[in-house]
Amino acid sequence: MSDTPYMDELSKGPWPSHAKELKRTRYPVKMYEEAMKEKYTQWGHGGMSSVPGLGSGAIARKSRRPEIISHSHLIRVLGNPGNFYKTSTFRKICEIADKHGDGSLHVLTTNSNIEICGLMSDDDMKAVTLELNAIGYDVGSAGDAMRNIPDCMGPALCEYALIDTPGLKHFMTKRYIDDIQYPRFPFKIKTKMSGCPNECGKALLHGDIGIIGVFKDLPKVDNERLGAWAESGNDIKWVCDHCPMDAMIFDGKKLDIDPDRCVRCMYCINRVPAIKPGDDKGVAFTAGGKMKGKLGPTKGKVIFPFVKAVPPDYKEMVQAYDKLCEVYDEHGKKKERIGDMIHRLGFDKYLELCEVEPSSMLFSSPRRNTFYHWHAEELEGIK
Amino acid sequence: MSNIGGVGVTPVEENIPPVVLKNYGKWDTHEITKPGVIKRISKTGDVCYTVRTAMPASRISVASMLELCDLADEYTGGYFRITLRNSFEFIDVIPEKLDELIEKVEAMGFPVGGTRNSMHNIMACPAWIHCNLPATDSPGIAKALGDSLIEEFKNHRLPSWLKINIGACANIEEALMADIGIIGVHRDQPIILEDKFKMCERPTVIACCPTYAIKPKGDHSIQINPEKCIHCGACTMHCEAILTGNPELDGFAVAVGGKASNTGSGPDLGRVVIPYIPNNPPRWEEAVNAVVQIVDTWRKDAEPDERIREWINRIGWDRFFKKTGIQVSLKDIDGYIYGDEFARSDLRFGW
Numbered sequence: 041m042s043d044t045p046y047m048d049e050l051s052k053g054p055w056p057s058h059a060k061e062l063k064r065t066r067y068p069v070k071m072y073e074e075a076m077k078e079k080y081t082q083w084g085h086g087g088m089s090s091v092p093g094l095g096s097g098a099i100a101r102k103s104r105r106p107e108i109i110s111h112s113h114l115i116r117v118l119g120n121p122g123n124f125y126k127t128s129t130f131r132k133i134c135e136i137a138d139k140h141g142d143g144s145l146h147v148l149t150t151n152s153n154i155e156i157c158g159l160m161s162d163d164d165m166k167a168v169t170l171e172l173n174a175i176g177y178d179v180g181s182a183g184d185a186m187r188n189i190p191d192c193m194g195p196a197l198c199e200y201a202l203i204d205t206p207g208l209k210h211f212m213t214k215r216y217i218d219d220i221q222y223p224r225f226p227f228k229i230k231t232k233m234s235g236c237p238n239e240c241g242k243a244l245l246h247g248d249i250g251i252i253g254v255f256k257d258l259p260k261v262d263n264e265r266l267g268a269w270a271e272s273g274n275d276i277k278w279v280c281d282h283c284p285m286d287a288m289i290f291d292g293k294k295l296d297i298d299p300d301r302c303v304r305c306m307y308c309i310n311r312v313p314a315i316k317p318g319d320d321k322g323v324a325f326t327a328g329g330k331m332k333g334k335l336g337p338t339k340g341k342v343i344f345p346f347v348k349a350v351p352p353d354y355k356e357m358v359q360a361y362d363k364l365c366e367v368y369d370e371h372g373k374k375k376e377r378i379g380d381m382i383h384r385l386g387f388d389k390y391l392e393l394c395e396v397e398p399s400s401m402l403f404s405s406p407r408r409n410t411f412y413h414w415h416a417e418e419l420e421g422i423k
Numbered sequence: 424m425s426n427i428g429g430v431g432v433t434p435v436e437e438n439i440p441p442v443v444l445k446n447y448g449k450w451d452t453h454e455i456t457k458p459g460v461i462k463r464i465s466k467t468g469d470v471c472y473t474v475r476t477a478m479p480a481s482r483i484s485v486a487s488m489l490e491l492c493d494l495a496d497e498y499t500g501g502y503f504r505i506t507l508r509n510s511f512e513f514i515d516v517i518p519e520k521l522d523e524l525i526e527k528v529e530a531m532g533f534p535v536g537g538t539r540n541s542m543h544n545i546m547a548c549p550a551w552i553h554c555n556l557p558a559t560d561s562p563g564i565a566k567a568l569g570d571s572l573i574e575e576f577k578n579h580r581l582p583s584w585l586k587i588n589i590g591a592c593a594n595i596e597e598a599l600m601a602d603i604g605i606i607g608v609h610r611d612q613p614i615i616l617e618d619k620f621k622m623c624e625r626p627t628v629i630a631c632c633p634t635y636a637i638k639p640k641g642d643h644s645i646q647i648n649p650e651k652c653i654h655c656g657a658c659t660m661h662c663e664a665i666l667t668g669n670p671e672l673d674g675f676a677v678a679v680g681g682k683a684s685n686t687g688s689g690p691d692l693g694r695v696v697i698p699y700i701p702n703n704p705p706r707w708e709e710a711v712n713a714v715v716q717i718v719d720t721w722r723k724d725a726e727p728d729e730r731i732r733e734w735i736n737r738i739g740w741d742r743f744f745k746k747t748g749i750q751v752s753l754k755d756i757d758g759y760i761y762g763d764e765f766a767r768s769d770l771r772f773g774w
Contacts, residue, residue: 050567050705052570053573055477055565055568055569055573056478057566058482058483058566061482061483061484061487062484071552075560076551076704079670079702080668080669080673082551083555084555085555093428094427094428119505120432122438122504123504123506124439124502124504124514125502125504126438127496131489134488137485144483145482147478147483148505157553173426173430177433178430178431179428193504195447196447197463197471197473197504199451199452209435214431217430217431238686240507242597245681246597246600305687305689306685306686307686307687313452331596331597331598332594334633335759335761336593337595337692339691375661
């Protein structure tokens with residue numbers, strides 16, 4: 041009889057098995073086996089930990105079963121822009137993980153980090169960091185710091201990308217590396233990036249700050265190509281019927297997009313190769329998306345609907361991003377996520393603090409009460 | 424000390440194959456030649472084939488990663504990508520060798536698929552493998568679900584995308600953003616280790632409670648009002664001396680209808696439809712049954728190209744519950760801070 045019956049059961053079947061993977065490493069499999077037997081985790085709170093010399097980058101875990109293992113820490117390695125890897129450098133990461141850790145990796149976390157697991161001491165953590173630094177990789181993204189900035193593949197492989205997300209990620213990580221490695225905020229800031237409103241990066245829903253590529257003018261239609269596409273057996277009528285805003289009008293030869301209806305949702309662009317996004321491209325900033333926090337899951341809210349993204353210095357974007365971080369740093373309470381802070385302050389007050397130009401792009405509907413605050417300055421001379 | 428960190432990340436140009444660098448920003452369209460294989464076509468006429476595989480939930484061994492690197496070296500120029508749903512993607516595969524690569528990677532135990540109208544890779548947090556907060560075991564559930572839905576991963580036979588995310592506690596790990604999400608649920612109030620509590624910051628712990636259930640007790644401790652506790656786990660995150668979880672009472676909830684894309688009805692978070700299912704390792708039959716039941720109903724009832732959320736928007740929640748046979752309970756009704764917004768304020772019932 042095997043001493044890991046539960047893990048053996050989870051090793052069977054066609055789907056890739058984490059149990060099989062764990063058995064190929066030096067991970068203490070008994071911890072996982074016991075957890076399944078007792079239906080309860082065997083790991084305890086880790087408290088704060090950091091790589092010596094850095095403010096963040098490591099996560100500590102103590103064990104509730106000291107007879108099996110006393111503790112096991114992990115280190116977060118910042119993932120590459122676009123999550124592209126070269127095997128030659130990835131082999132080096134594997135080598136480092138095998139040398140210092142227990143030989144298991146978490147590829148990838150939700151913030152596009154690679155976690156090197158099973159580190160036992162501060163010396164190991166420091167050695168891992170220095171060895172990673174030597175091959176051009178870095179650690180960070182833990183504690184009350186800015187998180188690593190996950191991005192989609194962007195123009196590297198995708199035809200829909202409206203902004204250069206991998207380039208932007210490289211720029212932002214370079215610029216904000218201190219905030220990623222030294223915690224200074226009330227709580228974490230998860231910044232997420234998507235190249236277009238298809239939102240593969242889930243920036244609006246999950247990002248404390250979301251950066252999403254958008255375009256302002258109407259989608260461009262190549263009618264000649266559209267005709268050829270329709271002739272090769274594709275149904276343009278069906279796409280027109282399913283346009284979420286009924287904005288597509290096809291008269292048999294020419295496709296028109298109704299400027300009063302189109303919301304630039306990418307529906308037609310995803311389905312018809314002859315329709316491409318417009319030329320007036322930029323980014324939208326959202327804030328307050330999160331899964332936990334005090335109020336539970338909240339959706340992000342649009343703060344800056346359209347900001348130009350001009351490489352190489354992304355001046356306007358950096359201004360907007362710095363503003364959001366600054367307001368959070370100043371007004372956020374300890375362990376309060378941006379979404380909770382917006383709720384506490386009031387969305388109108390928050391927009392005022394961010395110095396946003398009021399516009400109809402900022403709400404799905406105007407307010408339904410008249411309980412607003414008039415500042416004394418607004419009433420000056422009347423009162 | 425000063426020369427640790429501060430490096431940042433490498434520029435994307437260093438990690439992409441020459442054909443991708445040459446066509447950066449010039450891609451024109453893509454075709455899915457078969458499940459898991461994407462052919463990207465550039466305006467310059469170049470093509471780039473990518474092959475996508477499933478990955479084990481949350482942990483992978485260095486040994487397996489190195490084997491995948493070997494395959495990448497053999498069949499591509501030595502480049503790969505991890506997608507945002509944690510699939511492994513070989514980039515720029517030599518077209519003549521596509522079938523050979525698929526055969527080899529499947530023999531290694533990594534099925535190829537997860538594109539277009541199929542189930543995409545399942546995302547899960549580490550949970551019982553390496554976490555102190557979970558109420559359930561995400562990787563275990565992911566494995567059980569993957570085994571029973573493997574054919575949906577390898578074929579394009581669903582109405583639309585199916586994304587499944589699993590989070591083992593109220594931190595959720597993006598579970599509400601997926602078509603079907605599984606969220607760990609605690610049902611017992613936290614335990615306070617009085618002798619250890621002086622290590623924690625009492626004001627932070629008291630302030631973090633969303634229902635004001637925590638009060639100071641004595642000089643160095645707190646008490647939790649069991650009537651007010653909603654088992655969110657906020658306090659356990661900020662204090663080492665508060666433990667959560669109870670093997671007999673923990674379990675998970677099932678949510679449906681999360682969606683991030685702006686197409687259709689726009690982005691929205693999922694809604695919890697099954698409030699509680701008990702843990703049953705290692706095969707999680709109840710979880711598998713619940714998910715398969717929802718997927719089967721959706722498959723039969725949805726129109727082509729209709730994601731779960733769009734399907735529910737078309738038929739309404741009344742008929743969703745009727746068709747799937749899920750029993751509605753008081754726990755499905757939101758009484759939390761934004762909950763009022765979800766009450767019915769019209770008489771357009773779906774009898």
